[in-house]
Amino acid sequence: MASGDVIWAQAWSEPEAGSDLARLRSTAEHTEGGWRLSGQKTWSSRAAFADRAFGLFRSDPAADKPHRGLTYVMFPLDAPGVTVRPIGRLDGKPAFAELFLDDVFVPDEDVIGEPGEGWRVAMSTAGSERGLTLRSPGRFTAAAERLARLWRDEADPADTALRDRVADAVIGARAYELFAYASVSRIAAGESIGAESSLNKVFWSELDIALHETALDLLGPYGELADDAADAPAHGGWAEGYTFSLAGPIYAGTNEIQRDIIAERLLGLPKGRR
Incomplete structure (x- = not known):
């Protein structure tokens, strides 16, 4: 990351969660050895040409407040189940993209911080x-x-x-x-x-x-x-x-x-x- 050899994108905002980020609906479901990510991210910075992304996902839908029960996860943008759809800019340069995640597996080691504590990390x-x-x-x-x-x-x-x-x-x-x-x-x-x-x-x-x-x-x-x-x-x-x-x-x-x-x-x- 520091050398720039791997380009990262920020996968936070969603169609129904921009400035009110805690309202996000993309999910992370724990499975054997890792997590399954599903949902949609939008206005993901640099996602049109990035290699990997980091983002917030709802891992505990029963949490008592919107900003609780979130997990901060890294994932490759070329992983099976990830679709990257670039969003055009007026100047024609690549930058943002929508991300669609369909049961994308990531290992436990790609969680930053503790599961459920993603808001603090974010x-x-x-x-x-x-x-x-x-x-x-x-x-x-x-x-x-x-x-x-x-x-x-x-x-x-x-x-x-x-x-x-x-x-x-x-x-x-x-x-x-x-x-x-x-x-x-x-x-x-x-x-x-x-x-x-x-x-x-x-x-x-x-x-x-x-x-x-x-x-x-x-x-x-x-x-x-x-x-x-x-x-x-x-x-x-x-x-x-x-x-x-x-x-x-x-x-x-x-x-x-x-x-x-x-x-x-x-x-x-x-x-x-x-």
Whole structure:
């Protein structure tokens, strides 16, 4: 996994369980030496070209709460009983897929954590994803450096409002980098990130959009050209990056859900939607 020789997909969301992941209905039934997986997953990240997947499955349908009785399982995408149906994107690039599992056998050794404790493992995964591993600092510091070069080459020095937006993007990228270093230091010391990872996820996803919007405003009408167009400016690539940035507030848990977590678990505000 670390070397990239094996590509992994995330098999969490289902047609009836997206942000409310605990409502998932795919099942894991214990059998001799392993488990039988059945059900459907959708919007599975990288599943269109991945080798293996990890996902949550309901192993105890009689559990008293939806987030209990779930098991976290790994499985190969070329296993008998697995059907991968790619989901097309507007840019034509492969990424997501639907997964259909029909009595797919996986051995006991491919369960992560304890059977029935999958929710705890999944929340640990999500916390790491939102707070540290999903978006490396280099993604934003490199983009901020490109934005600064674009400003120097293309901008009107008299446009101080746009200049300030460029400065905000550079500062935000540096702040995210420092936060990532702090998080790594805490984890190395045996601490955990916890619910504050939701703060980080909201921050970097909105930074990404603002940074790309600033670049497109700098480019003006040239920003609408395809990045490989013959008359596109030398500072290309912003339109495609902007399109992808719009997904940031959605994946890894929508920002609306993250704000609920921030309000309830960090600020101690009452749960308002019942």
